[in-house]
Amino acid sequence: MSFDTENHPGVCAQPSNASQGFVFNHSMLRVKDPAVALDFYTRVFGMRVLRKLDFPEMKFSLYFLHRPVADNPPPEDIGERTAWTFSQTGILEFTHNWGTEDDPDFKYHDGNAQPQGFGHICFSVPDLDAAIKWFDDNQVPYVKRPEQGKMKDVAFIKDPDGYWIEIVDPARLKNLGRS
Structure with a gap:
């Protein structure tokens, strides 16, 4: 059987056929x-x-x-x-x-200042190191560089309006959230 969804409180076990194609x-x-x-x-x-x-x-x-x-x-x-x-x-x-x-x-309001609401959008990149160099070359402001904080290999930058953009390299995230 192929993967369908993780099961957590509130997850609908069987979505309605009415939402097919959404x-x-x-x-x-x-x-x-x-x-x-x-x-x-x-x-x-x-x-x-x-x-x-x-x-x-x-x-x-x-x-x-x-x-x-x-x-x-x-x-x-x-x-x-x-x-x-x-x-x-x-x-x-x-x-x-x-x-x-x-x-x-x-x-x-960027959603991350108080009162918090919206958080960020995310771009997946094929090579995080190359992406970081590109952002540095373009003087993109960081909220968090990939080597900072507890969550390594994830960066957050800001766009011109102050919105946060998460930057991830999928190959580096295989152990994310594992103990």
């Missing part, structure tokens, strides 16, 4: 200045912008980013690409409320 599509971060956030995520993480949607009546824009997958390119047609975007996994959505970029005192 796909976790995206997480959203609010960004102060889209040019700064887009530069960081496209340059440092190699993400690409799939779509930008503007909502002038509500004065905000949405940007949908992803990491390209060679065997699953997005469609050229804008309508097809929009539908394709909402069928993928691992999409990062930025919401930009117009005018925040012009307010020098404006800042979003």
Whole structure:
């Protein structure tokens, strides 16, 4: 029998057939200045912008980013690409409320200051040492370097809006959480 789920209090033993086909599509971060956030995520993480949607009546824009997958390119047609975007996994959505970029005192809550809430997003990398060098070369600020703290081989960096990004190398995590 293949693995299905770990069993813990609150875990539903048999999900309803009504949820078949549900796909976790995206997480959203609010960004102060889209040019700064887009530069960081496209340059440092190699993400690409799939779509930008503007909502002038509500004065905000949405940007949908992803990491390209060679065997699953997005469609050229804008309508097809929009539908394709909402069928993928691992999409990062930025919401930009117009005018925040012009307010020098404006800042979003990062979720890690009190009161805590949202914690972080995570990128898996093929080589943690190479990724750390890349972040250092790009002067990316750290919350925690991989050699610091009790949890080794896991790094936390900050994006331009102060959101935390966990960086993991899956091959180094086989013993994580084991006694």
